Amino acid sequence: MRSKKNGSGKRFKYGLLTVLCLVVLAGAVWLLIVKFEGKPPVINLEIEDGYIAADARIPVSVEDPDSGIRKVWIALMQEGEETVLKEQTWEAGAALAKGGKKSFSLEVKPGDLGFSDGKASLRVAVWDHSWRGWLSGNRAYTEKELVIDTVPPRVEVLTRQHNIRQGGSGLLIYRLSEACKKHGVSVDGHFFPGYSGYFDDPDVYLSFFGVGHDQPADADMHVRAVDRAGNSARTGFHYYLGKGRFDAERLNISEPFLRKILPGFRGAAGMPEDADPVKQFLFINQELRRRNNQTILSATGKTDTRMHWSGAFRRLPNSARKAAFADRRTYIYKGEVIDKQVHLGIDLASTRQAQVPAANSGRVAFDGQAGIYGNVVTIDHGFGLFSVYAHLSRSLVEEGQVVDQSEVIGYTGSTGLAGGDHLHFGMFIQDVFVNPVEWWDGSWIQNNIAAKLEHVRDSLGGQ
Ligand SMILES: [Zn+2]
Incomplete structure (x- = not known):
């Protein structure tokens, strides 16, 4: 009986020890895998074409599904001068919400911050809640070269008068001060892009445009240009819009x-x-x-x-x-x-x-x-x-x-x-059907298209 009792007592002690060891081991593994995880956060920066405009909004998202984002630090740097744009920390509890993802839009007005137009770099550093590095976490860092451009494009309209009818067509020729990602004539919501390639000067663009038969006789028309940074310009032009007569x-x-x-x-x-x-x-x-x-x-x-x-x-x-x-x-x-x-x-x-x-x-x-x-x-x-x-x-x-x-x-x-x-x-x-009658008419073409092309060609110096 005694030996039996002793035997069962030993087995109980060993059993307890094994369970304790397993618990300690599981804890250690949990610490290693979860608390000391070694995956750095991921940084997503979306800067279109690498340009920042006068009033820029840069979408930034950082992600760390393992332990969550602890800290974000973002700075803009130009010629050795650094300005911190954002510095924020999150508690461990809140960090893992939404799968450990933090998204925000960084509002930057380079002029107000004392930056001048030209090259600059954006620096982003992010830390997670891992216990690595004496609790400082895994760190991700990225640096992006970009160009600050706060000056909107200048549009110079080279054609002088535009006589258009509802349902009719027109031609406008203009020069841009810089390369633009979108530019052309806007007619009450319809956009007619301009194209280079007709004149030798690559900054001179043609835009054929039409006024829909269903657009109002007081339709608003203007030239719109958006540069690579996103600065936009809106320039009016002289026009007379006549009423169309339809049967x-x-x-x-x-x-x-x-x-x-x-x-x-x-x-x-x-x-x-x-x-x-x-x-x-x-x-x-x-x-x-x-x-x-x-x-x-x-x-x-x-x-x-x-x-x-x-x-x-x-x-x-x-x-x-x-x-x-x-x-x-x-x-x-x-x-x-x-x-x-x-x-x-x-x-x-x-x-x-x-x-x-x-x-x-x-x-x-x-x-x-x-x-x-x-x-x-x-x-x-x-x-x-x-x-x-x-x-x-x-x-x-x-x-x-x-x-x-x-x-x-x-x-x-x-x-x-x-x-x-x-x-x-x-x-x-x-995307606008126009009246073919104008295009059948040689004198309409001479007055509204050919004369404009000649006039601009002469003003550009015989191209
Ligand atoms: Zn038909």
């Missing part, structure tokens, strides 16, 4: 017309199945029209910085005008108004399958199907100016091909939403 047109939608056109749109994404013909027509006339306009306008993203064209644009020969630009169309079915849309081109009828000449020289930007417009060709004339040819029975060109003025690009037809054989001819600048 109203009533279109009767007959049952035979619906029977003719609806089968061609079967399978269009989102087309209501087995719905009544009027519902299907409305889907085509509204939703498809919107999508197809976008398809056509999307070509402007990659315009050539080359003036492909010269002189008046050519109208489809021997043709009669069947519908005008920006006609306000009311659609009537069995005596009732079912829809209203605006016609964004000019309809021209000639003989069936007449040859369609390129209105002016350019590069084919799109050749394909575009729903209500049927077979479509668009031509990029350079600097954001495009022409579009729709309802073609056949196209003779390929995307990327350079065409000369009057070169036959296809044949008229009635593909898409067309009652009969005709050409729908349109013109657009960036």
Whole structure:
């Protein structure tokens, strides 16, 4: 009995010792892995193009999911002078909230801090709550070279007068004092970027712009430029904006017309199945029209910085005008108004399958199907100016091909939403359809485009 008791007592002592050892060991491992973790924090700095503007906001995020951020220190340094922009510490308890991530926006006004424009460096040091280094933690450090630029770009408008109509086009030429990441003419929310490449002087830019048929007659127009640091400038220019006159047109939608056109749109994404013909027509006339306009306008993203064209644009020969630009169309079915849309081109009828000449020289930007417009060709004339040819029975060109003025690009037809054989001819600048009539007019081109280019060329000294 005694020995047995002694034996069980020893086993109990050894057992207790083992458990104690395990606890101490687990504690040591926990200390090593958790409290003495060796992973430094991560620093994320987002300084666009390495520039800091007059009133800069620099997004900074630091992260340490293991033990949390203990301290952040950020300073701006220029020619040996250092200014601390931020110094903050966090308690161990609060440091691990949100996965150990701290994000903040660093507001910097270099001028107020006594810095001058030019090179500088931003220094960021971060420590975590690890017990390493006699409790000072793991440290991450980064230094970023940057340029302080507090001067907004200067815009000098080189064209003197701009006479524009609602639905019409214009050209503005300007010089920038420095390279800018965004610049061009703003027309009530529509932005028409400027491009260099026409004049030898790389600081001189052209911006073709349009005023939408639906934009107000008192639309605000100005030049806007944002430099690489983010300093922005807004400069007005002289213009006269005339009222556009657009016609109203009533279109009767007959049952035979619906029977003719609806089968061609079967399978269009989102087309209501087995719905009544009027519902299907409305889907085509509204939703498809919107999508197809976008398809056509999307070509402007990659315009050539080359003036492909010269002189008046050519109208489809021997043709009669069947519908005008920006006609306000009311659609009537069995005596009732079912829809209203605006016609964004000019309809021209000639003989069936007449040859369609390129209105002016350019590069084919799109050749394909575009729903209500049927077979479509668009031509990029350079600097954001495009022409579009729709309802073609056949196209003779390929995307990327350079065409000369009057070169036959296809044949008229009635593909898409067309009652009969005709050409729908349109013109657009960036994302705005404009009135082609101006571009067909040689004297309008001379007064509003060619004369400006000549005037600026002369003032630049015969480039
Ligand atoms: Zn049309």
